[in-house]
Amino acid sequence: MADLWGTDEAVIICDLVPFVGQIIMSTIPEIGMKRFQVDRREGNTIAVWSWFGWRLLVHFPLAVGVDYWVYVGWDHLSDFPFNVMPLLFAGLATYTLLVGVVNRISISVSPAAIQVKHYPLPIYRNVSLATDEVQSLYVKRGFISSGSGHSRSYQSFGWLLVARMKSGSDRTLLPKAVPREASLRFKDLINRELEVQRSQA
DSSP states (O other): OOOOTTSHHHHHHHHHHHHHHHHHHHHHHHHHHTSEEEEEETTEEEEEEEOOSTTHHHHHHHHHHHHHHHHHHGGGSOSTTTTHHHHHHHHHHHHHHHHHHHOEEEEEEOSSEEEEEEESSOOSOOEEEEGGGEEEEEEEEEEEEESOGGGOEEEEEEEEEEEEETTSOEEEEEOTTSOHHHHHHHHHHHHHHHHHHHHHO
């Protein structure tokens, strides 16, 4: 595989990154208004949130840059197994970009169940809870810990959408990677739906 650094092809690709970024920025305001959609039908409420947003301005040049670096530098990479890590890193960057472009999160609330689905690409585990077993939903700050005992320290690591069950236990519905604003909108919507359903019971 030829080394393209310093050639016209490399210059063209590098120039395309900011150009495509400008296209994304021009379309995001319209798409942003459609990121969160709610559909109510026959006692079933479905809220859908799209991953497509501002973070793609970071993911896109990162994925393109990493893939191109692996492409032009493949002949210079070490033999197996040392060339696996660059491939894994490039694959992860590309997959993250694809998730940001096409993936959705849907949460449906019906008298029978609260269901969370991530689609079309597999990224997080889907969740299903019996509606009559859920007390309410809340958003809490997620933490990762390091150390042990008195020396243990905590570092903030995003927000979680959590279902408080009537049994007193908690079940995580959305991971920390989901922005706090999206988790809060899901929480408010589902809590309102639970109150409506209980008032009609």
